[in-house]
Amino acid sequence: MATEATEAVSSCVGPDGSAIGMPQLCFDWFPNQIFWLVITLVVIYLVLSRVALPRIASVLSERQGTITNDIAAAEDLKRKAEEAEAAYEKALADARAEAQGIAQATRDEIKATLDEASAKADAEIAARTAESEKAIAEIRSSAMSQVEIVAKDTAEAIVAALGGKADSAAIAKAVDARLKG
Amino acid sequence: MATEAADHGGEGGGLVFHPMDQFIIKPLFGDGAVGMFTITNMTLWLALAVVAIIALMVLGTSKRAVVPTRTQSVAELAYGFVYKMVEDVTGKDGVKYFPYIFTLFLFILFSNFLALLPMSFSPTSHIAVTAVLGFGVFIAVTALGFIKNGASFLELFWVSSAPLALRPILAVIEVISYFVRPVSHSIRLAGNIMAGHAVLKVFAGFAAIAAVAPLSILGVLAIYGLEVLVSAIQAYVFTILTCVYLKDALHPHH
Numbered sequence: 001m002a003t004e005a006t007e008a009v010s011s012c013v014g015p016d017g018s019a020i021g022m023p024q025l026c027f028d029w030f031p032n033q034i035f036w037l038v039i040t041l042v043v044i045y046l047v048l049s050r051v052a053l054p055r056i057a058s059v060l061s062e063r064q065g066t067i068t069n070d071i072a073a074a075e076d077l078k079r080k081a082e083e084a085e086a087a088y089e090k091a092l093a094d095a096r097a098e099a100q101g102i103a104q105a106t107r108d109e110i111k112a113t114l115d116e117a118s119a120k121a122d123a124e125i126a127a128r129t130a131e132s133e134k135a136i137a138e139i140r141s142s143a144m145s146q147v148e149i150v151a152k153d154t155a156e157a158i159v160a161a162l163g164g165k166a167d168s169a170a171i172a173k174a175v176d177a178r179l180k181g
Numbered sequence: 182m183a184t185e186a187a188d189h190g191g192e193g194g195g196l197v198f199h200p201m202d203q204f205i206i207k208p209l210f211g212d213g214a215v216g217m218f219t220i221t222n223m224t225l226w227l228a229l230a231v232v233a234i235i236a237l238m239v240l241g242t243s244k245r246a247v248v249p250t251r252t253q254s255v256a257e258l259a260y261g262f263v264y265k266m267v268e269d270v271t272g273k274d275g276v277k278y279f280p281y282i283f284t285l286f287l288f289i290l291f292s293n294f295l296a297l298l299p300m301s302f303s304p305t306s307h308i309a310v311t312a313v314l315g316f317g318v319f320i321a322v323t324a325l326g327f328i329k330n331g332a333s334f335l336e337l338f339w340v341s342s343a344p345l346a347l348r349p350i351l352a353v354i355e356v357i358s359y360f361v362r363p364v365s366h367s368i369r370l371a372g373n374i375m376a377g378h379a380v381l382k383v384f385a386g387f388a389a390i391a392a393v394a395p396l397s398i399l400g401v402l403a404i405y406g407l408e409v410l411v412s413a414i415q416a417y418v419f420t421i422l423t424c425v426y427l428k429d430a431l432h433p434h435h
Binding site for chain 1: 199201202204205206214215216217218219221223224227228230231234235238239242245246247249253256257260261279280281283284285287288304306307308309310313314371375
């Protein structure tokens with residue numbers, strides 16, 4: 001200790017360099033302590049209020065802003081995803097409806113074709129039937145006239161065989177009368 | 182600190198304690214009287230506190246990172262801690278005094294912690310220092326109370342929720358307690374720090390006797406841990422009391 005070489009520097013430090021009483025109560029040092037303390041506090045205050053605090057405040061608010069923005073962006077994206085999902089659902093429903101429509105139309109078309117074909121077939125069948133019936137009627141009527149002819153011939157033959165001589169006009173008249181009768 | 186004690190112990194040729202020598206103020210350059218502007222050991226440790234505060238609060242935050250580095254997040258933590266304290270205790274209108282309160286908090290915290298380094302000097306153990314802090318707060322808060330509230334600031338002493346008969350007595354007690362505030366405010370801090378350091382020194386002094394040396398070293402260790410705690414707690418207590426006094430000045434009505 002340098003103080004050992006010299007005599008007591010002040011009323012608070014003894015000649016051996018150790019304190020007399022409490023150094024805290026040495027009034028000789030008060031002006032010095034207060035002076036340097038005030039300087040220190042002013043320096044700290046200026047540094048904090050001019051540089052550090054605005055900087056930290058801006059960093060904190062910037063971080064808050066970033067977080068808020070990110071949350072907003074996330075919400076935006078979520079909304080977009082929901083919209084996309086709704087659009088997809090709608091497209092799916094539309095496609096399903098369209099497919100159903102196409103199937104229905106195809107079914108209707110096939111049915112119409114089928115109906116038309118079956119109507120055509122029916123008509124043809126009816127025409128054929130009528131034609132056949134007509135042919136049968138013709139055949140029947142021609143058979144009738146053949147019968148008449150045969151009957152007249154037979155009657156003429158019978159009359160001839162019986163030795164009569166009948167004129168064909170009278171026989172035809174008689175046969176016709178019989179056939180009608 | 183311990184080596185200093187051993188120095189003095191050796192001279193006396195026995196157990197001689199000088200637990201208060203660590204608080205002596207010495208000129209840093211040369212010998213002589215301590216004048217008002219002399220650069221002393223206290224000036225050095227005050228300057229170191231300033232340097233440490235600048236390192237943390239200015240250099241630590243120089244990147245202004247949105248995702249903070251470790252140092253920056255400590256600075257932000259200190260800021261947020263004191264800011265929330267001021268806001269919670271004094272309300273929104275006390276926030277504009279936050280830089281003053283934060284200055285006090287950081288100064289006391291760093292002085293206390295730096296004083297725990299061996300061979301260091303503890304400015305906050307000096308009543309001159311803490312009295313300037315304490316009376317500074319007291320005078321500022323009292324002036325602020327009268328400026329903000331005028332004469333109605335005196336209603337602070339008139340407990341309107343108490344029965345009328347008791348009010349004058351309570352007023353006397355309130356006035357006394359109000360004027361005791363700066364004294365207790367400053368002596369609490371200086372007393373805690375001074376006592377802790379003196380006890381450390383006494384325990385260290387016992388280490389000179391071989392028989393009790395292990396015990397005394399354990400004691401130093403334990404007291405040191407306690408002092409770390411006390412350093413932070415006293416900075417916190419000083420700051421929160423400042424906030425409470427500020428709240429009384431801003432809202433004197435009970």
